[in-house]
Amino acid sequence: MTAFDDLFAANAKYAETFGDSGLTGRAARGLAVVTCMDSRIDPLGLLGLQPGDAKILRNAGARVTDDVLRTLVLAVYLLGVERVLVMPHTDCGMTKATDDDVHALTQARGVDTRSLDFHTVPDQQEALRHDLTRIRTSPFLPQDMPVTGAIYDVRSGRLLPAGD
Numbered sequence: 094m095t096a097f098d099d100l101f102a103a104n105a106k107y108a109e110t111f112g113d114s115g116l117t118g119r120a121a122r123g124l125a126v127v128t129c130m131d132s133r134i135d136p137l138g139l140l141g142l143q144p145g146d147a148k149i150l151r152n153a154g155a156r157v158t159d160d161v162l163r164t165l166v167l168a169v170y171l172l173g174v175e176r177v178l179v180m181p182h183t184d185c186g187m188t189k190a191t192d193d194d195v196h197a198l199t200q201a202r203g204v205d206t207r208s209l210d211f212h213t214v215p216d217q218q219e220a221l222r223h224d225l226t227r228i229r230t231s232p233f234l235p236q237d238m239p240v241t242g243a244i245y246d247v248r249s250g251r252l253l254p255a256g257d
C-alpha cells in the first residue's frame with residue numbers, strides 16, 4: 094500500500110476507455126487561465142472548455158508571479174495562447190492571512206519560511222489590478238494581447254468581471 098494507490102487504480106480505469114484525441118500541446122482556444130490552487134475550482138468546466146482548449150496556470154491566490162510570467166511567455170510564443178484570463182475566487186485562503194501569519198504558523202511547526210514570499214492578498218481587487226498590470230506591461234508579452242480579470246464565486250459558480 095502506498096499513499097497513491099487510489100490514484101493509480103483510478104487511472105487504470107480511466108485509461109481503459111481513453112481515446113487519443115490527437116490533440117497537440119497548443120491551446121486550441123488560444124486561452125491561458127491563471128487561477129488559484131483551490132480544490133473547488135474546475136477551470137475547464139466553469140468556462141465551458143475541454144482538455145486541449147487552454148493552458149491552466151494555478152498557484153495559491155491566482156497571483157502573477159515571476160514563474161507565471163515565464164510560463165505565459167512560453168504559452169504565447171510556443172503554444173498558441175493569444176488571450177489571458179486571471180481568475181481569483183471568493184473565499185480564498187490567501188485573502189484571510191498575511192505573510193506574517195503564515196510565517197507564524199510555520200514557525201509553530203519549527204519551520205522558518207521567512208525567505209519565502211507567499212504573495213498573500215489583503216485586498217483582492219487591488220491584487221488583481223496589480224497582477225493584470227504585470228501581464229499588460231511585461232516587455233516579454235505582446236502589448237495588444239487581450240488580458241482580463243474575473244472573480245469566480247465558489248458558491249454560485251458565477252464569474253464576475255473584476256480588476257479593470
Ligand SMILES: [Zn+2]
Nearest residue numbers: 129131185186
Ligand atoms: Zn484561493
